[in-house]
Amino acid sequence: MKDIIRSAHIGMKFGMSHIEGAIAYGAEIAAICDSDPSNLKFAGVRYNIGEDKWVSDYHDLLSRKDIDLVTVAVPDQLHRVISCDFLHAGINVLCEKPLALTREDCEEIIKAERESGAKFMVGQICRFTPAFEKAKEIISSGQIGEIYFAESEYAHDYGSFLETWRAEPERHGVIGGGCHAVDLLRWLVGDPKEVFAYGTHMLLPMVTYDDATIAVLKFDEETAGKVFVSTGCKRDYTMRTVIYGTKGTIICDNTSPEMTLFTVDEKGLTKEPEIIKIPVNSHNAAREFEVFADAIKNDSPVETNAVEGAKTVEVCRAIVKSSVTGEIVKPNYNF
Numbered sequence: 001m002k003d004i005i006r007s008a009h010i011g012m013k014f015g016m017s018h019i020e021g022a023i024a025y026g027a028e029i030a031a032i033c034d035s036d037p038s039n040l041k042f043a044g045v046r047y048n049i050g051e052d053k054w055v056s057d058y059h060d061l062l063s064r065k066d067i068d069l070v071t072v073a074v075p076d077q078l079h080r081v082i083s084c085d086f087l088h089a090g091i092n093v094l095c096e097k098p099l100a101l102t103r104e105d106c107e108e109i110i111k112a113e114r115e116s117g118a119k120f121m122v123g124q125i126c127r128f129t130p131a132f133e134k135a136k137e138i139i140s141s142g143q144i145g146e147i148y149f150a151e152s153e154y155a156h157d158y159g160s161f162l163e164t165w166r167a168e169p170e171r172h173g174v175i176g177g178g179c180h181a182v183d184l185l186r187w188l189v190g191d192p193k194e195v196f197a198y199g200t201h202m203l204l205p206m207v208t209y210d211d212a213t214i215a216v217l218k219f220d221e222e223t224a225g226k227v228f229v230s231t232g233c234k235r236d237y238t239m240r241t242v243i244y245g246t247k248g249t250i251i252c253d254n255t256s257p258e259m260t261l262f263t264v265d266e267k268g269l270t271k272e273p274e275i276i277k278i279p280v281n282s283h284n285a286a287r288e289f290e291v292f293a294d295a296i297k298n299d300s301p302v303e304t305n306a307v308e309g310a311k312t313v314e315v316c317r318a319i320v321k322s323s324v325t326g327e328i329v330k331p332n333y334n335f
């Protein structure tokens with residue numbers, strides 16, 4: 001088992017949350033990297049990381065022997081090339097969600113992970129949000145019975161991102177952001193067998209993709225689900241999620257600082273709800289980093305590996321396809 005994890009971090013915007021995770025974990029920061037000198041300097045100064053560790057071209061890190069893991073937080077379009085370069089160099093990779101934007105890119109990352117023997121984790125961060133971890137625990141305990149319906153929404157006002165890579169056609173909001181809601185339902189309920197979706201395009205005429213999409217998911221004959229994605233919404237960011245079971249209901253609504261749990265009495269009647277004070281909308285990058293670093297230290301498997309990330313992208317892509325063709329689409333989980 002390794003004593004100290006030495007980490008390098010690429011992309012100094014959201015990627016700064018990975019630095020914070022590394023610091024909280026007690027990792028040694030071996031390098032930080034950004035192609036934009038001002039973002040690199042900002043992060044270096046902010047976290048008191050010496051200039052000798054600032055790197056502007058990630059290729060300079062590929063032959064380094066003093067790096068146990070690299071975190072990748074660059075535009076989604078670059079996930080495949082940068083992740084594969086590090087995996088081929090034998091360096092463990094924690095890459096931001098979504099795994100990639102196309103099936104081909106997902107398959108390349110899976111191949112690189114398999115061939116390299118290095119560990120790979122896709123940052124499906126909702127699996128580390130305290131309220132969603134708690135929801136998973138409650139479902140697994142059987143407290144709300146069998147799930148018959150589950151819904152999650154990703155509503156995020158992209159108004160200020162429209163000059164960036166987020167507005168490019170291949171970065172459909174359902175894949176780039178909606179992957180949070182899709183992955184959460186896959187984790188809490190399972191893999192949907194079929195999806196049907198409908199999209200509208202009223203708020204962001206300057207992007208080519210729909211800015212609102214509603215998808216109905218069929219998990220099996222007894223269980224259905226819904227995902228709503230809005231990237232033009234006029235409200236604060238939300239990942240509101242509700243899980244309906246035969247014996248209870250879990251409501252995780254980030255507009256309140258708590259989750260609500262309904263269960264039934266011995267007669268099967270709904271009791272007064274239990275209010276659980278727990279963060280509902282926390283981006284728990286520290287926990288995410290901890291889980292990956294522990295997997296490296298202990299040489300244990302990573303739950304959100306490349307195949308798991310690819311399955312989430314596959315459901316997102318099926319939703320987009322259905323919204324365009326008007327047909328029911330069956331995701332292909334054969335990776």
Ligand SMILES: NC(=O)c1ccc[n+]([C@@H]2O[C@H](COP(=O)([O-])OP(=O)(O)OC[C@H]3O[C@@H](n4cnc5c(N)ncnc54)[C@H](O)[C@@H]3O)[C@@H](O)[C@H]2O)c1
Nearest residue numbers: 011012013014015034035036039073074075076096097125
């Ligand atoms: N988990 C979450 O909740 C969450 C939240 C925000 C973003 N993200 C993901 O994180 C990633 C980054 O998003 P962001 O908001 O930080 O984007 P951003 O555009 O704000 O920042 C990206 C950074 O990467 C740098 N960069 C771009 N190309 C590079 C390269 N080739 N080498 C080195 N640096 C490069 C840019 O200069 C910039 O500093 C995306 O994949 C996004 O989907 C995840």
